[in-house]
Amino acid sequence: MIKYKINVADALERAxxxxxxAKRTKILSQDTLKxxxxxxxxxxxxTINRICAILDLQPKDLIVxxxxxxxxxxxxxxxx
Numbered sequence: 001m002i003k004y005k006i007n008v009a010d011a012l013e014r015a016x017x018x019x020x021x022a023k024r025t026k027i028l029s030q031d032t033l034k035x036x037x038x039x040x041x042x043x044x045x046x047t048i049n050r051i052c053a054i055l056d057l058q059p060k061d062l063i064v065x066x067x068x069x070x071x072x073x074x075x076x077x078x079x080x
Contacts, residue, residue, distance in 0.1 A: 009037040
């Protein structure tokens with residue numbers, strides 16, 4: 001399961017990106033910001049690229065993969 005390493009919503013707020021700015025500039029969509037606030041990692045690579053540019057981070061600083069046994073079993077049940 002991919003998870004955020006940092007609180008991305010807070011980091012974006014500190015960088016000056018809030019719902020109003022996002023709507024006005026279209027840097028990030030309001031839906032994307034809502035996902036980020038809910039810690040939903042189902043965002044596009046383009047969005048990850050924009051967040052990394054805004055926050056001056058690498059993707060590895062933003063997200064991490066943590067193995068989830070249930071998820072692993074579900075994915076690999078077809079290969080055994």
